[in-house]
Amino acid sequence: MCDGVSLLRSEIPQRLIRQFKLESRVVVRGEQAPEEIRFLRREGRPWLPAWHAGQLGIHAWGCRSRQEQGFPPGAWCHREHLEAGYWRHLQPEPVEIPANYVLDRGIWYVVRDGLRGVLLRRPRDVPRVYVLTEAASHYYHVMTRHDRMPVLLHERI
Amino acid sequence: MNIILGRMLIGFLDADCFYVSCERARLPHLMGQPVGVLSNQGACVIAKSYELKARGISTGMPIWKARPLCPEAVFVKRDFAWYEILSRRMADEVRQVSPAVEYYSIDELFFDASWLSRTFEAPLSEAAMRLRERIHSRVGVPVSVGVSRSRTLAKLAAKSVKPFGCRVLLDPEETKSFLHDCPVEEIAGIGWRSADKLHARQIRTVGNFAATDRHVICKLLTKKGEALWWELHGEPVLPLDTIRPPHKMVGRGGSLSGPTRDIERLRAWLVRNVERLVEALDRHGVVCETFSLSLRLESGHYIGDGTTLPEATAQFPRLLAAARDIFNRVYRSGDTVTHMHLNTERLSFRHAVQQSLLDRPSAQDIETARLKRLINKRVGRFAVRSGATLPLHDIYADPTNGHDICDIYGKLCF
Structure with a gap:
């Protein structure tokens, strides 16, 4: 589905890099390649960048365990479930997750603008962002061997 | 001078690693990255950057073999229109x-x-x-x-x-x-x-x-x-061909986006490929006298046959009838097919062919073909297509399936 996203460092404001200590996440894939900042699900405190209410912010990504009661466990939200109203009690709001590359089952693939996501809220808790998913296209299924894929912004692969 | x-x-x-360079032209952040361009199926690397090549990844390599060789590689779907x-x-x-x-x-x-x-x-x-x-x-x-x-x-x-x-x-x-x-x-x-x-x-x-x-x-x-x-020895004997010489054969086909034995889907692929073939014959302004169909089975074997048409034609109903006739003869229920190829030979320019006086295509067929061409030209390829292709809704939903390398006309080589 989505195990992480990578965004060019130049696309993240310096104040967010400082605030969230993102320097440690900077990587380059080649000698001449630009710097990227990675947001991986497997990290201790998984975060995702997201555009919400006209602002780019860094948000907690999903919910790691059932012990964090109230939020659905996991990192992804089925589009069909959202549309059926299953998540209504968490006041879902749409967000856009900017990304240049997305990771799924060890495969990094290029995306044009990013992914669609949803921001969920609970009283007295920090909001959480989930990646919206849908049934995988044939191409995506062959590439990643996954039957779900993220909902991409402004494109379909 | x-x-x-x-x-x-x-x-x-x-052009140097052309497909990757095209992607880099619109996504400059791919510069310096190990980039692989994937086939429309998402299975194989069809082009790679020099950075990826240096990691031992070759053209045609399946993605599951390429990934361990270069876990940092980034993959992008091919886009022949671009x-x-x-x-x-x-x-x-x-x-x-x-x-x-x-x-x-x-x-x-x-x-x-x-x-x-x-x-x-x-x-x-x-x-x-x-x-x-x-x-x-x-x-x-x-x-x-x-x-x-x-x-x-x-x-x-x-x-x-x-x-x-x-x-x-x-x-x-x-x-x-x-x-x-x-x-x-x-x-x-x-x-x-x-x-x-x-x-x-x-x-x-x-x-x-x-x-x-x-x-x-x-x-x-x-x-x-x-x-x-x-x-x-510096003696030029092979001339420059500024205009492509006439084709000796025109074909269409390819992978079926995964093996299938679903008869409805196979029949839909047959119709889709005949429509693409007619489009190509129209584009070249030719009619064909022979038609052949070839199916590649999952076992690796090929089945198929050819036929001589009653008269030279590029009419959709006639080529579809020939294709269906061969398909019904060679395909055994249960066979899993991975690829389908349609081919036409003995081509002639339309204006140079004596048309039959007895077996003329109906006025309705001619008008349907004309309208289909007109609408698809104005609205977009496959905007009007045969209803028999409906089982392939997933194929038509993906715009990159609407433009393949064989749809780039005028070049001498494939």
């Missing part, structure tokens, strides 16, 4: 500096380089470099350029300086020493069968080939080999 006046100079322009735009822009740039351009393949062009020096008001080698830089800055694609006295030498020169290099090969001594160690397989037109024949005679380098008696080469490789011999 040409140093050899009165003789044509041939240029060869070869590649065609840049390919044609590249050709247009060359046409501005050359009176004759051959659109050889999507990423290769031959051109008359006789005026290159005069156009750029510079010595030939500098003019070639300026052309390379002009294409890089205006199209966004890095290219390598070779200039020599023949196509074969120009192509060898360009290949030897990839990526982003230029080589002018005119001096006979320099040419001789350049050819000396170059493997004979590097010559365009020498496939593995020809190479085997040459190796058996200890002809292993281009230098060996050029030094061998012309009659021996002719005996081994027929007149085609002899033409290459002349070309390697």
